[in-house]
Amino acid sequence: MAMAGSSRMRRSRTEMREGIVETATRLFSSLGYDATPLHMIADAAGLDVGTVTDLLGDKRDIYLQVMERAYLLLKASQDEGFARFTRDQAGVRLLVEHHLSFCMEHPEVPELWMHRWLSDAADVTEVEIRYLKPILDRVVDELQDLVAPNVDLGDALWTLIWCIRGFVVGGILTPGGEITGPRDPEALRQFRTHLNLLVDRMFGPGG
Known part of the structure; x- marks a missing residue:
């Protein structure tokens, strides 16, 4: 009986940790790190601050x-993309399309990174080295021989990243003055066409 009770407690603590991380993800991606106090995370998770800090630590730890x-999540998606990758322009298109689909399925990920572009959580300095550089390094290794001669690979990659994140998170302004985004099938079709054009120009023969 004691072992069963201990098992239930472990599961409960695990579930609470997962709930805190999910709640914090939602708050950090919508409000930013700096605008999200620890008590807000605790309240939204249905816990007190003491329990949250006991389970995961302070706000920085969370x-x-x-x-x-x-x-x-992004690494798993990247692994899936590279499993189907071919070392040609079509392969680059596939990777870009795969990343767009990932960002549409998990908009919280580009939202978190866009907050960092605005100097959110600037005091947490190791994030890019830990969680962004490994992703980009792999892409650079795979694509460095495919980029057009007159194109800088880093600039090309960031152009695609900025475009995708901006479209998924912010959308685009239509001629009628409305903001539309990936939920609009026609806007999505046009954006995919634009991404393919970028890939063809930056990774196609002659650039």
Whole structure:
């Protein structure tokens, strides 16, 4: 009986940790790290601050857990993309399309990174080294021989990253003055066409 009770308690603590990370992910991605106090995370998770800190630590610790979770999701998606990758322009298109689909399925990931572009959580300095550089390093290794001669690979990759994150998170302004985004089939079709054009120009023969 004691072992069964202990097992239930372990499961409960695990579930609470997962709930805190999910709640913090939602808050950090929508409000940013700096605008999300620890008590807000605790309240939204249905826990008190003491329980939250006992389970995961302070707000900085929780933020690192959130960013690690986002990294693992992105890495798993990257693994899937490279499993189908071919070393040609069509392969680059596939990777870009795969990343767009990932960002549409997990918009919280680009939202978290866009907050960092705005200097959110600037005091947590190791995030890019831990969770972004490994992703980009792999892409650079795989694509460095495919980029057009007159194109800088780093600039090309960041152009695609900025475009995808901006479209998924912010959308685009239509001629009628409305903001539309990936939920609009026509806007999505046009954006995919634009991404393919970028890939063809930056990774196609002659650039």
